[in-house]
Amino acid sequence: MYEWDFSILWGYRWLLLQGLGITVGFTAATICIGLTIGLTAAICLLSRLRILRALSLGFIEIFRCTPVLVQLIWCYYALPMVAGIEMTPMTASLLALSCYGGAFFAEIIRGGIVSIDMGQSEAASALGMTPSLAMRRIILPQALHRMLPALMNQSILMFKNTSLVSVLAVPDLVYQGQMAAHDSFRPLETYTAVAVVYFCHPVPVDALCP
Amino acid sequence: MTVKPMIEISWLRKCFGPLEVLKDINLQVEQGGVVALLGPSGSGKSTLLRCINLLVVPDDGSIRVGETKFEFGKSVQQPKTKPLAAFRSRTGMVFQNFNLFPHMTVLQNVIEALIHVKGMDKSTATALAMSQLEKSGWRTAHSRCRRRYPAVKNNVLRSLVLWRWSQRLCFSMKRRQRLTRSWWAKCSRLYRNSPQTG
Numbered sequence: 487m488y489e490w491d492f493s494i495l496w497g498y499r500w501l502l503l504q505g506l507g508i509t510v511g512f513t514a515a516t517i518c519i520g521l522t523i524g525l526t527a528a529i530c531l532l533s534r535l536r537i538l539r540a541l542s543l544g545f546i547e548i549f550r551c552t553p554v555l556v557q558l559i560w561c562y563y564a565l566p567m568v569a570g571i572e573m574t575p576m577t578a579s580l581l582a583l584s585c586y587g588g589a590f591f592a593e594i595i596r597g598g599i600v601s602i603d604m605g606q607s608e609a610a611s612a613l614g615m616t617p618s619l620a621m622r623r624i625i626l627p628q629a630l631h632r633m634l635p636a637l638m639n640q641s642i643l644m645f646k647n648t649s650l651v652s653v654l655a656v657p658d659l660v661y662q663g664q665m666a667a668h669d670s671f672r673p674l675e676t677y678t679a680v681a682v683v684y685f686c687h688p689v690p691v692d693a694l695c696p
Numbered sequence: 697m698t699v700k701p702m703i704e705i706s707w708l709r710k711c712f713g714p715l716e717v718l719k720d721i722n723l724q725v726e727q728g729g730v731v732a733l734l735g736p737s738g739s740g741k742s743t744l745l746r747c748i749n750l751l752v753v754p755d756d757g758s759i760r761v762g763e764t765k766f767e768f769g770k771s772v773q774q775p776k777t778k779p780l781a782a783f784r785s786r787t788g789m790v791f792q793n794f795n796l797f798p799h800m801t802v803l804q805n806v807i808e809a810l811i812h813v814k815g816m817d818k819s820t821a822t823a824l825a826m827s828q829l830e831k832s833g834w835r836t837a838h839s840r841c842r843r844r845y846p847a848v849k850n851n852v853l854r855s856l857v858l859w860r861w862s863q864r865l866c867f868s869m870k871r872r873q874r875l876t877r878s879w880w881a882k883c884s885r886l887y888r889n890s891p892q893t894g
Protein backbone atom coordinates (compact mmCIF):
# COMPACT_ATOMS: atom_id res chain seq x y z
CA MET A 487 0.00 0.00 0.00
CA TYR A 488 1.38 3.39 -1.06
CA GLU A 489 2.01 5.86 1.74
CA TRP A 490 0.76 9.27 0.66
CA ASP A 491 2.77 12.13 2.05
CA PHE A 492 1.79 15.55 0.82
CA SER A 493 3.97 17.36 3.33
CA ILE A 494 7.02 17.01 1.07
CA LEU A 495 5.39 19.51 -1.30
CA TRP A 496 5.87 22.31 1.18
CA GLY A 497 9.54 22.42 0.30
CA TYR A 498 8.69 23.04 -3.35
CA ARG A 499 6.04 25.70 -2.75
CA TRP A 500 8.00 28.56 -4.33
CA LEU A 501 8.91 26.50 -7.34
CA LEU A 502 5.30 25.51 -7.91
CA LEU A 503 4.04 29.01 -7.25
CA GLN A 504 6.48 30.34 -9.81
CA GLY A 505 5.16 27.80 -12.27
CA LEU A 506 1.61 28.86 -11.54
CA GLY A 507 2.60 32.46 -12.20
CA ILE A 508 3.95 31.54 -15.62
CA THR A 509 0.85 29.51 -16.40
CA VAL A 510 -1.52 32.32 -15.44
CA GLY A 511 0.55 34.88 -17.30
CA PHE A 512 0.60 32.69 -20.39
CA THR A 513 -3.13 32.18 -20.21
CA ALA A 514 -3.84 35.90 -19.99
CA ALA A 515 -1.40 36.75 -22.76
CA THR A 516 -2.57 34.06 -25.18
CA ILE A 517 -6.22 34.92 -24.60
CA CYS A 518 -5.61 38.63 -25.24
CA ILE A 519 -3.46 38.09 -28.32
CA GLY A 520 -5.75 35.28 -29.47
CA LEU A 521 -8.82 37.51 -29.22
CA THR A 522 -7.10 40.20 -31.26
CA ILE A 523 -6.08 37.69 -33.91
CA GLY A 524 -9.53 36.12 -33.83
CA LEU A 525 -11.37 39.41 -34.26
CA THR A 526 -9.12 40.40 -37.15
CA ALA A 527 -9.51 37.03 -38.82
CA ALA A 528 -13.29 37.05 -38.32
CA ILE A 529 -13.65 40.49 -39.88
CA CYS A 530 -11.43 39.45 -42.80
CA LEU A 531 -13.56 36.36 -43.19
CA LEU A 532 -16.66 38.55 -43.59
CA SER A 533 -14.91 41.03 -45.87
CA ARG A 534 -15.99 41.62 -49.44
CA LEU A 535 -12.43 41.19 -50.70
CA ARG A 536 -11.79 37.64 -51.77
CA ILE A 537 -8.05 37.79 -51.00
CA LEU A 538 -8.72 38.68 -47.34
CA ARG A 539 -11.29 35.92 -47.06
CA ALA A 540 -8.90 33.39 -48.55
CA LEU A 541 -5.99 34.42 -46.33
CA SER A 542 -8.11 34.31 -43.22
CA LEU A 543 -9.64 30.97 -44.11
CA GLY A 544 -6.21 29.52 -44.82
CA PHE A 545 -4.90 30.71 -41.47
CA ILE A 546 -7.89 29.35 -39.57
CA GLU A 547 -7.82 25.96 -41.29
CA ILE A 548 -4.08 25.49 -40.72
CA PHE A 549 -4.23 26.27 -37.02
CA ARG A 550 -7.54 24.57 -36.37
CA CYS A 551 -6.70 21.31 -38.06
CA THR A 552 -3.23 20.60 -36.70
CA PRO A 553 -2.52 19.49 -33.13
CA VAL A 554 -1.34 22.29 -30.91
CA LEU A 555 1.60 20.21 -29.74
CA VAL A 556 2.83 19.91 -33.31
CA GLN A 557 2.44 23.66 -33.77
CA LEU A 558 4.45 24.34 -30.64
CA ILE A 559 7.32 22.12 -31.67
CA TRP A 560 7.23 23.35 -35.24
CA CYS A 561 7.25 26.99 -34.17
CA TYR A 562 10.26 26.42 -31.96
CA TYR A 563 12.41 24.18 -34.12
CA ALA A 564 11.34 24.66 -37.73
CA LEU A 565 10.10 28.25 -37.93
CA PRO A 566 13.50 29.76 -36.97
CA MET A 567 15.06 27.75 -39.80
CA VAL A 568 12.43 28.80 -42.32
CA ALA A 569 12.26 32.47 -41.33
CA GLY A 570 15.84 32.82 -40.17
CA ILE A 571 14.97 34.35 -36.80
CA GLU A 572 16.00 33.38 -33.31
CA MET A 573 13.17 32.59 -30.94
CA THR A 574 13.16 31.88 -27.26
CA PRO A 575 10.92 29.01 -26.11
CA MET A 576 8.68 31.67 -24.52
CA THR A 577 8.17 33.55 -27.77
CA ALA A 578 7.60 30.40 -29.77
CA SER A 579 5.02 29.10 -27.30
CA LEU A 580 3.28 32.43 -27.13
CA LEU A 581 3.08 32.58 -30.92
CA ALA A 582 1.80 29.05 -31.38
CA LEU A 583 -0.77 29.15 -28.57
CA SER A 584 -2.08 32.58 -29.58
CA CYS A 585 -2.52 31.58 -33.21
CA TYR A 586 -4.15 28.32 -32.22
CA GLY A 587 -6.59 30.12 -29.93
CA GLY A 588 -7.06 32.89 -32.48
CA ALA A 589 -8.25 30.41 -35.09
CA PHE A 590 -10.98 29.13 -32.78
CA PHE A 591 -11.88 32.60 -31.53
CA ALA A 592 -12.25 33.70 -35.15
CA GLU A 593 -14.90 31.09 -35.82
CA ILE A 594 -16.75 31.99 -32.61
CA ILE A 595 -16.68 35.70 -33.40
CA ARG A 596 -17.71 35.17 -37.00
CA GLY A 597 -20.62 33.03 -35.86
CA GLY A 598 -21.65 35.68 -33.34
CA ILE A 599 -21.58 38.44 -35.94
CA VAL A 600 -23.62 36.58 -38.55
CA SER A 601 -26.16 35.52 -35.93
CA ILE A 602 -27.24 39.14 -35.49
CA ASP A 603 -30.35 39.92 -37.50
CA MET A 604 -29.67 41.61 -40.85
CA GLY A 605 -32.24 44.21 -39.90
CA GLN A 606 -29.87 45.60 -37.29
CA SER A 607 -27.17 46.52 -39.77
CA GLU A 608 -29.84 47.78 -42.17
CA ALA A 609 -31.26 50.02 -39.47
CA ALA A 610 -27.76 51.26 -38.74
CA SER A 611 -27.09 52.07 -42.39
CA ALA A 612 -30.47 53.73 -42.68
CA LEU A 613 -29.37 56.05 -39.88
CA GLY A 614 -26.32 56.98 -41.93
CA MET A 615 -23.72 54.88 -40.17
CA THR A 616 -20.77 53.59 -42.14
CA PRO A 617 -20.26 49.81 -42.00
CA SER A 618 -17.35 50.10 -39.59
CA LEU A 619 -19.27 52.36 -37.22
CA ALA A 620 -22.27 50.03 -37.39
CA MET A 621 -20.00 47.11 -36.59
CA ARG A 622 -18.53 48.85 -33.56
CA ARG A 623 -21.68 50.43 -32.15
CA ILE A 624 -24.48 48.07 -33.14
CA ILE A 625 -23.33 44.62 -34.25
CA LEU A 626 -20.35 43.77 -32.03
CA PRO A 627 -21.94 44.77 -28.70
CA GLN A 628 -24.90 42.50 -29.42
CA ALA A 629 -22.74 39.73 -30.85
CA LEU A 630 -20.41 39.83 -27.85
CA HIS A 631 -23.31 39.10 -25.55
CA ARG A 632 -24.13 35.96 -27.51
CA MET A 633 -20.53 34.86 -27.91
CA LEU A 634 -19.67 35.08 -24.23
CA PRO A 635 -20.34 31.43 -23.29
CA ALA A 636 -18.39 30.12 -26.29
CA LEU A 637 -15.53 32.54 -25.66
CA MET A 638 -15.45 31.41 -22.05
CA ASN A 639 -15.27 27.80 -23.14
CA GLN A 640 -12.40 28.47 -25.50
CA SER A 641 -10.56 30.45 -22.84
CA ILE A 642 -10.70 27.49 -20.46
CA LEU A 643 -9.29 25.29 -23.20
CA MET A 644 -6.50 27.80 -23.71
CA PHE A 645 -5.75 27.79 -20.03
CA LYS A 646 -5.33 24.03 -20.12
CA ASN A 647 -3.34 24.16 -23.35
CA THR A 648 -0.64 26.21 -21.65
CA SER A 649 0.43 22.99 -19.94
CA LEU A 650 1.93 21.92 -23.28
CA VAL A 651 4.60 24.62 -23.18
CA SER A 652 6.51 22.44 -20.73
CA VAL A 653 7.76 20.41 -23.71
CA LEU A 654 9.76 23.47 -24.77
CA ALA A 655 11.13 23.76 -21.21
CA VAL A 656 9.11 26.85 -20.43
CA PRO A 657 8.95 26.73 -16.61
CA ASP A 658 5.17 26.62 -16.20
CA LEU A 659 3.26 24.72 -13.54
CA VAL A 660 3.64 21.33 -15.23
CA TYR A 661 7.34 21.82 -15.88
CA GLN A 662 8.02 22.87 -12.30
CA GLY A 663 5.88 19.97 -11.14
CA GLN A 664 8.11 17.63 -13.13
CA MET A 665 11.15 19.18 -11.51
CA ALA A 666 9.69 18.72 -8.07
CA ALA A 667 8.72 15.12 -8.86
CA HIS A 668 12.17 14.23 -10.10
CA ASP A 669 13.78 15.88 -7.15
CA SER A 670 11.59 14.38 -4.44
CA PHE A 671 10.88 10.98 -6.04
CA ARG A 672 7.24 11.68 -5.16
CA PRO A 673 5.49 11.99 -8.56
CA LEU A 674 2.06 10.89 -7.31
CA GLU A 675 1.77 13.65 -4.73
CA THR A 676 3.26 16.27 -7.01
CA TYR A 677 1.04 15.56 -9.99
CA THR A 678 -2.01 15.28 -7.77
CA ALA A 679 -1.26 18.72 -6.39
CA VAL A 680 -0.68 20.09 -9.90
CA ALA A 681 -3.99 18.63 -11.06
CA VAL A 682 -5.85 20.13 -8.11
CA VAL A 683 -4.32 23.55 -8.76
CA TYR A 684 -5.34 23.34 -12.43
CA PHE A 685 -8.83 22.32 -11.46
CA CYS A 686 -9.28 25.09 -8.92
CA HIS A 687 -8.17 27.75 -11.31
CA PRO A 688 -11.01 28.12 -13.82
CA VAL A 689 -13.74 27.25 -11.33
CA PRO A 690 -14.07 30.73 -9.75
CA VAL A 691 -13.91 32.37 -13.17
CA ASP A 692 -16.59 29.97 -14.35
CA ALA A 693 -18.78 30.80 -11.41
CA LEU A 694 -18.46 34.52 -12.13
CA CYS A 695 -19.65 34.09 -15.69
CA PRO A 696 -23.32 33.09 -15.77
CA MET B 697 -42.40 78.74 -62.51
CA THR B 698 -42.48 75.16 -61.40
CA VAL B 699 -40.66 74.04 -58.29
CA LYS B 700 -38.30 71.12 -58.64
CA PRO B 701 -39.76 68.12 -56.82
CA MET B 702 -37.95 66.95 -53.70
CA ILE B 703 -37.90 63.29 -54.67
CA GLU B 704 -37.78 62.18 -58.25
CA ILE B 705 -37.73 58.56 -59.30
CA SER B 706 -37.53 57.61 -62.94
CA TRP B 707 -37.70 54.28 -64.73
CA LEU B 708 -36.73 52.39 -61.63
CA ARG B 709 -36.46 48.61 -62.00
CA LYS B 710 -35.63 45.91 -59.50
CA CYS B 711 -35.64 42.14 -59.91
CA PHE B 712 -35.00 39.45 -57.34
CA GLY B 713 -33.84 36.64 -59.60
CA PRO B 714 -36.67 35.88 -61.98
CA LEU B 715 -39.15 37.90 -59.93
CA GLU B 716 -39.54 41.41 -61.29
CA VAL B 717 -40.76 43.41 -58.32
CA LEU B 718 -40.45 47.00 -59.55
CA LYS B 719 -41.20 47.69 -63.20
CA ASP B 720 -40.39 51.16 -64.51
CA ILE B 721 -41.48 53.18 -61.52
CA ASN B 722 -41.85 56.91 -62.07
CA LEU B 723 -42.70 59.03 -59.06
CA GLN B 724 -42.29 62.62 -58.00
CA VAL B 725 -42.83 64.05 -54.55
CA GLU B 726 -42.99 67.79 -53.88
CA GLN B 727 -41.32 69.32 -50.86
CA GLY B 728 -43.61 68.88 -47.86
CA GLY B 729 -45.67 66.31 -49.70
CA VAL B 730 -47.21 63.34 -47.96
CA VAL B 731 -47.52 60.25 -50.10
CA ALA B 732 -49.12 56.91 -49.34
CA LEU B 733 -48.11 53.83 -51.28
CA LEU B 734 -50.95 51.35 -51.51
CA GLY B 735 -50.86 47.80 -52.77
CA PRO B 736 -51.45 44.19 -51.83
CA SER B 737 -48.89 42.31 -49.82
CA GLY B 738 -45.85 41.44 -51.86
CA SER B 739 -46.45 44.14 -54.44
CA GLY B 740 -43.15 45.84 -53.69
CA LYS B 741 -43.96 48.78 -51.39
CA SER B 742 -41.16 47.95 -49.00
CA THR B 743 -38.79 47.26 -51.85
CA LEU B 744 -39.45 50.70 -53.32
CA LEU B 745 -38.78 52.40 -50.00
CA ARG B 746 -35.63 50.39 -49.54
CA CYS B 747 -34.53 51.40 -53.03
CA ILE B 748 -35.00 55.09 -52.26
CA ASN B 749 -32.72 54.62 -49.26
CA LEU B 750 -30.39 52.40 -51.30
CA LEU B 751 -30.62 49.53 -48.86
CA VAL B 752 -31.53 47.64 -51.99
CA VAL B 753 -29.60 48.66 -55.09
CA PRO B 754 -31.97 48.95 -58.05
CA ASP B 755 -31.11 47.33 -61.37
CA ASP B 756 -31.93 50.29 -63.57
CA GLY B 757 -33.26 53.82 -63.54
CA SER B 758 -32.40 56.80 -61.38
CA ILE B 759 -33.30 58.34 -58.06
CA ARG B 760 -32.86 61.96 -57.04
CA VAL B 761 -33.48 63.12 -53.50
CA GLY B 762 -32.83 66.82 -52.97
CA GLU B 763 -29.53 67.54 -54.66
CA THR B 764 -28.23 63.99 -54.57
CA LYS B 765 -28.76 61.88 -57.62
CA PHE B 766 -27.98 58.22 -58.13
CA GLU B 767 -28.06 56.42 -61.46
CA PHE B 768 -28.33 52.67 -61.70
CA GLY B 769 -27.66 50.16 -64.41
CA LYS B 770 -25.11 47.61 -65.50
CA SER B 771 -22.64 50.18 -66.82
CA VAL B 772 -22.86 52.54 -63.85
CA GLN B 773 -20.56 52.09 -60.86
CA GLN B 774 -22.15 51.40 -57.51
CA PRO B 775 -22.15 54.33 -55.09
CA LYS B 776 -19.27 54.49 -52.58
CA THR B 777 -19.71 53.81 -48.87
CA LYS B 778 -19.01 57.30 -47.53
CA PRO B 779 -21.33 59.37 -49.77
CA LEU B 780 -23.95 56.69 -49.30
CA ALA B 781 -23.78 56.99 -45.52
CA ALA B 782 -23.90 60.79 -45.75
CA PHE B 783 -26.94 60.56 -48.02
CA ARG B 784 -28.74 58.20 -45.67
CA SER B 785 -27.99 60.36 -42.65
CA ARG B 786 -30.19 63.00 -44.22
CA THR B 787 -33.17 60.68 -44.55
CA GLY B 788 -35.14 58.66 -42.08
CA MET B 789 -36.78 55.28 -42.33
CA VAL B 790 -39.17 53.35 -40.14
CA PHE B 791 -38.81 49.65 -40.77
CA GLN B 792 -41.73 47.29 -41.05
CA ASN B 793 -40.51 45.33 -38.05
CA PHE B 794 -38.90 48.29 -36.26
CA ASN B 795 -35.34 46.96 -35.94
CA LEU B 796 -34.76 48.76 -32.67
CA PHE B 797 -31.36 48.22 -31.11
CA PRO B 798 -32.07 45.79 -28.27
CA HIS B 799 -28.83 46.45 -26.39
CA MET B 800 -29.69 50.10 -25.87
CA THR B 801 -32.23 51.96 -23.82
CA VAL B 802 -35.06 53.82 -25.44
CA LEU B 803 -33.17 57.05 -25.08
CA GLN B 804 -29.93 55.60 -26.39
CA ASN B 805 -31.77 54.32 -29.45
CA VAL B 806 -32.87 57.84 -30.23
CA ILE B 807 -29.60 59.65 -29.55
CA GLU B 808 -27.28 57.08 -31.13
CA ALA B 809 -27.31 58.59 -34.61
CA LEU B 810 -27.46 62.16 -33.34
CA ILE B 811 -24.19 61.65 -31.51
CA HIS B 812 -22.27 59.26 -33.71
CA VAL B 813 -23.49 60.29 -37.13
CA LYS B 814 -24.47 63.93 -36.75
CA GLY B 815 -21.70 64.65 -34.25
CA MET B 816 -24.00 66.35 -31.77
CA ASP B 817 -22.80 66.52 -28.17
CA LYS B 818 -24.49 64.27 -25.66
CA SER B 819 -26.41 66.80 -23.58
CA THR B 820 -27.88 68.56 -26.61
CA ALA B 821 -28.86 65.25 -28.14
CA THR B 822 -30.44 64.05 -24.91
CA ALA B 823 -32.44 67.22 -24.47
CA LEU B 824 -33.68 67.05 -28.04
CA ALA B 825 -34.52 63.37 -27.78
CA MET B 826 -36.39 63.80 -24.50
CA SER B 827 -38.50 66.61 -25.82
CA GLN B 828 -39.35 64.65 -28.95
CA LEU B 829 -40.10 61.45 -27.04
CA GLU B 830 -42.43 63.53 -24.91
CA LYS B 831 -44.08 65.03 -27.97
CA SER B 832 -44.60 61.67 -29.61
CA GLY B 833 -46.69 60.62 -26.64
CA TRP B 834 -44.24 57.97 -25.68
CA ARG B 835 -44.83 58.46 -21.99
CA THR B 836 -48.60 58.10 -22.24
CA ALA B 837 -48.28 55.06 -24.44
CA HIS B 838 -45.83 53.62 -21.99
CA SER B 839 -48.15 53.92 -19.01
CA ARG B 840 -51.05 52.49 -21.01
CA CYS B 841 -48.87 49.56 -21.93
CA ARG B 842 -47.95 49.05 -18.31
CA ARG B 843 -51.58 48.77 -17.37
CA ARG B 844 -52.22 46.22 -20.06
CA TYR B 845 -49.16 44.06 -19.39
CA PRO B 846 -48.60 44.02 -15.63
CA ALA B 847 -45.72 41.60 -16.05
CA VAL B 848 -43.72 44.37 -17.61
CA LYS B 849 -44.12 46.52 -14.53
CA ASN B 850 -41.22 45.31 -12.45
CA ASN B 851 -38.72 46.17 -15.09
CA VAL B 852 -39.83 49.75 -15.22
CA LEU B 853 -39.17 50.67 -11.64
CA ARG B 854 -36.19 52.68 -12.69
CA SER B 855 -36.49 55.80 -14.72
CA LEU B 856 -38.68 55.53 -17.75
CA VAL B 857 -36.07 56.28 -20.34
CA LEU B 858 -33.47 54.07 -18.77
CA TRP B 859 -35.46 51.00 -19.62
CA ARG B 860 -33.07 48.69 -21.31
CA TRP B 861 -35.03 45.93 -22.92
CA SER B 862 -36.61 47.82 -25.71
CA GLN B 863 -37.52 44.59 -27.48
CA ARG B 864 -40.10 43.98 -24.81
CA LEU B 865 -41.89 47.21 -25.53
CA CYS B 866 -45.40 46.81 -26.75
CA PHE B 867 -46.32 47.62 -30.28
CA SER B 868 -47.47 51.19 -29.98
CA MET B 869 -44.45 52.11 -27.91
CA LYS B 870 -42.09 50.58 -30.38
CA ARG B 871 -43.81 52.50 -33.09
CA ARG B 872 -43.36 55.78 -31.32
CA GLN B 873 -39.81 55.14 -30.40
CA ARG B 874 -38.75 54.08 -33.85
CA LEU B 875 -40.52 57.03 -35.33
CA THR B 876 -38.76 59.34 -32.96
CA ARG B 877 -35.43 57.75 -33.72
CA SER B 878 -35.71 58.29 -37.43
CA TRP B 879 -37.70 61.47 -37.56
CA TRP B 880 -35.75 63.45 -35.10
CA ALA B 881 -32.41 62.38 -36.42
CA LYS B 882 -33.12 65.78 -37.98
CA CYS B 883 -33.88 64.49 -41.36
CA SER B 884 -35.70 66.22 -44.11
CA ARG B 885 -37.44 63.14 -45.49
CA LEU B 886 -39.01 60.25 -43.73
CA TYR B 887 -40.10 56.96 -45.21
CA ARG B 888 -42.47 54.98 -43.10
CA ASN B 889 -43.22 51.42 -43.91
CA SER B 890 -46.79 50.21 -43.37
CA PRO B 891 -49.47 52.41 -41.82
CA GLN B 892 -49.55 50.43 -38.62
CA THR B 893 -45.85 51.03 -38.29
CA GLY B 894 -46.28 54.72 -38.05
Ligand SMILES: Nc1ncnc2c1ncn2[C@@H]1O[C@H](COP(=O)(O)OP(=O)(O)OP(=O)(O)O)[C@@H](O)[C@H]1O
Pocket residue numbers: 712717735736737738739740741742743744792
Ligand atom coordinates in the same frame (compact mmCIF):
# COMPACT_ATOMS: atom_id res chain seq x y z
N1 LIG C 1 -34.19 40.29 -50.57
C1 LIG C 1 -35.14 39.69 -51.31
N2 LIG C 1 -34.85 38.60 -52.05
C2 LIG C 1 -35.76 37.99 -52.80
N3 LIG C 1 -37.04 38.40 -52.91
C3 LIG C 1 -37.42 39.47 -52.22
C4 LIG C 1 -36.48 40.18 -51.36
N4 LIG C 1 -37.13 41.23 -50.81
C5 LIG C 1 -38.39 41.17 -51.25
N5 LIG C 1 -38.58 40.14 -52.10
C6 LIG C 1 -39.82 39.78 -52.82
O1 LIG C 1 -40.28 40.95 -53.45
C7 LIG C 1 -41.70 41.03 -53.38
C8 LIG C 1 -42.08 42.39 -52.83
O2 LIG C 1 -41.77 42.44 -51.45
P1 LIG C 1 -42.07 43.70 -50.54
O3 LIG C 1 -41.52 43.39 -49.19
O4 LIG C 1 -41.54 44.91 -51.22
O5 LIG C 1 -43.64 43.73 -50.51
P2 LIG C 1 -44.60 44.72 -49.73
O6 LIG C 1 -45.42 45.41 -50.75
O7 LIG C 1 -43.83 45.57 -48.80
O8 LIG C 1 -45.50 43.71 -48.92
P3 LIG C 1 -46.14 43.88 -47.44
O9 LIG C 1 -47.39 44.68 -47.62
O10 LIG C 1 -46.44 42.47 -47.03
O11 LIG C 1 -45.13 44.53 -46.59
C9 LIG C 1 -42.17 39.87 -52.55
O12 LIG C 1 -42.65 38.87 -53.43
C10 LIG C 1 -40.93 39.39 -51.85
O13 LIG C 1 -40.97 37.99 -51.69
Ligand SMILES: [Mg+2]
Pocket residue numbers: 741742743792889890
Ligand atom coordinates in the same frame (compact mmCIF):
# COMPACT_ATOMS: atom_id res chain seq x y z
MG1 LIG D 1 -43.64 45.68 -46.73
